[in-house]
Amino acid sequence: MNADFARQLLDKHGSPLFAYDxxxxxxxxxxxxxxxxxxxxxxxxxxxxxxxxxxxxxxxxxxxxxxxxxxxxxxxxxxxxxxxxxxxxxxxxxxxxxxxxxxxxxxxxxxxxxxxxxxxxxxxxxxxxxxxxxxxxxxxxxxxxxxxxxxxxxxxxxxxxxxxxxxxxxxxxxxxxxxxxxxxxxxxxxxxxxxxxxxxxxxxxxxxxxxxxxxxxxxxxxxxxxxxxxxxxxxxxxxxxxxxxxxxxxxxxxxxxxxxxxxxxxxxxxAGSGTLLTTVLDVKKAGSKTFVVLDTGIHHLGGMSGLGRIPRSAITLLNLTAQREGEMVADVVGPLCSPLDSLARGQKMPPVEVGDVLAVPNVGAYGLTASLLGFLSHATPVEAAYRGSEVIETWSFQCWHNPNRAV
Ligand SMILES: Cc1ncc(COP(=O)(O)O)c(C=O)c1O
Missing domain, CATH: 3.20.20.10 (Alanine racemase)
Structure with missing residues (x-):
């Protein structure tokens, strides 16, 4: 998705965020x-x-x-x-x-x-x-x-x-x-x-x-x-x-x-309509391994695969902030206090830095709804539906049971 538009959405609603075209x-x-x-x-x-x-x-x-x-x-x-x-x-x-x-x-x-x-x-x-x-x-x-x-x-x-x-x-x-x-x-x-x-x-x-x-x-x-x-x-x-x-x-x-x-x-x-926008919070070494810590994890994406219920396939992380030369191999993890909070292991990708905004495509189905939203009680990402560069509707997830929670 367009990097400027993604940045505008994050500036307004915070990171991470689900956007649907x-x-x-x-x-x-x-x-x-x-x-x-x-x-x-x-x-x-x-x-x-x-x-x-x-x-x-x-x-x-x-x-x-x-x-x-x-x-x-x-x-x-x-x-x-x-x-x-x-x-x-x-x-x-x-x-x-x-x-x-x-x-x-x-x-x-x-x-x-x-x-x-x-x-x-x-x-x-x-x-x-x-x-x-x-x-x-x-x-x-x-x-x-x-x-x-x-x-x-x-x-x-x-x-x-x-x-x-x-x-x-x-x-x-x-x-x-x-x-x-x-x-x-x-x-x-x-x-x-x-x-x-x-x-x-x-x-x-x-x-x-x-x-x-x-x-x-x-x-x-x-x-x-x-x-x-x-x-x-x-x-x-x-x-x-x-x-x-x-x-x-x-x-x-x-x-x-x-x-x-x-x-x-x-x-x-x-599925194809959805993109998860996330920000890199940390890049750290542990022995021979590099960990990229995101502000999203199995509480927002692939929660069922986090529990080993669905075969996990390779995830794509597109860097919307910078296209850097070279390659890094990293375990991509979320902010939860659990080793299960892993989105990718041994992921090969262009180098990322703290503050970069990354986009995960094809997450419009079984993204937020199929995840462990309650686990560790982090705030739920805003979901924004758009057409072109116009935001049509924004939601916070709990609004099905409490319409006043619409943002
Ligand atoms: C009875 C039934 N119908 C439809 C679906 C939707 O499947 P899909 O999203 O793969 O089209 C499911 C998914 O579990 C289902 O259980």
Whole structure:
């Protein structure tokens, strides 16, 4: 991003800071829509980044809301989503379901027999009718870097349970209409072939399950997992040929012409829009090692990878202050009192000095929201959404639960 603009943002709001380019969000929405079969519906997975400016940009380009919490509901409403919201995720509490129903959310992705029963009971209590997609964990293993279905996981109904005798009876529940199937295989699906194969598998699963349980499959949410680099400068994924591949799969399904085909995406839509701006606080030696200490760390970025939950890939640190000759090898760490607070080990980069402003690209998804914000109680970085050189909106993260915290 432009160095002068970055400096202006830091002068006004302090360092570190997340900046999101809304023009990039718009382009990704347009590109992904164009890569899906005609008539497909695209949902935005708020978990990737609930910032209202990003969500409302996506809404303006025909993307719907897929949410998993009351905070995401607040963000979706703030972003102007009023209908067509789908609520999903494991372990839905009565309180959460009641909140959704009170707010007019009546379409759910359902994860288990217990989940279905609880949804039905809460719908009866609220006096509303709900529609439910069964989230299914198919027996087939997926092509995904972080697989969430096709493996033994906490997500969805094990397909075998739905194909077994008695499932249909257990799912005949008051105020609840089964109308679809949801399959989410996992994230960072690396190729067009894998995306097409996963979609084929989702469609086949939907047909098997709808036949076995005995309902009309009006909606098939085939997931997605559309990939994007994380915190590195690598260019985004090439979706060339995806539309043709998905069209072929879709047209050969018995559901074609009868059901609404849907996809959901988080990172593809917003990862590329985000840059983390950070300042070098210290450069120090320890034996043979050099440590670059930043004012950001796993409490703002990659908190889940800090705990070893996600394979860590190389991070890019672009120096916006100076382009210096030469190369240094350093461990890049944050200000937390924990050796886990490491953004890169043995990172080769042009030399940096105290006070330099560095930029980490491609952090618009699973950046701040997927980090250990509470750990060591540092202030939360401001998030700024911009278009060109105009700041459209600035936020502090806690504002979902307390709108007065908007900055
Ligand atoms: C059910 C479900 N849908 C959508 C997503 C969004 O994935 P991505 O951001 O990779 O598109 C996730 C991510 O974990 C998910 O669990």
């Amino acid at each position: 809304l023009e990039v969000v718009k382009q990704r929405a347009q590109t992904l829509h164009a890569a899906l079969p005609e008539g497909s519906r695209l949902y935005y997975s708020f978990k990737a980044n609930p910032l209202p400016a990003i969500a409302s940009e996506l809404r303006a380009h025909g993307v719907r809301a897929e949410i998993t919490s009351d905070g995401e509901l607040a963000a979706a409403k703030h972003a102007g989503f009023t209908d067509g919201i789908v609520f999903g995720g494991p372990g839905k509490s009565e309180r959460l379901i009641a909140t959704m129903l009170e707010n007019g959310v009546t379409h759910f992705s359902c994860e288990s027999f217990t989940d279905a029963t609880r949804l039905s009971q809460m719908a009866v209590k609220a006096g509303v009718q709900i529609t439910v997609m069964l989230r299914v964990n198919p027996q087939q293993a997926p092509d995904a870097r972080l697989a969430m279905s096709g493996v033994e996981s906490q997500f969805g109904f094990d397909e075998a349970l739905l194909l077994a005798e008695g499932a249909a009876e257990r799912l005949k529940l008051p105020n609840l209409t089964l109308n679809g199937v949801h399959v989410y295989f996992g994230t960072q699906v690396a190729s067009v072939e894998a995306l097409a194969k996963n979609t084929q598998c989702a469609l086949d699963t939907a047909v098997r399950v709808a036949n076995a349980v005995g309902f009309e499959c009006d909606v098939i949410n085939a997931g997605g997992g559309f990939p994007w680099p994380y915190a590195s400068e690598a260019t985004g994924s090439d979706l060339a040929g995806l539309r043709e591949a998905l069209e072929a799969v879709w047209r050969s399904s018995p559901l074609f012409g009868k059901a609404q085909l849907c996809f959901e995406s988080g990172r593809y839509l917003c």
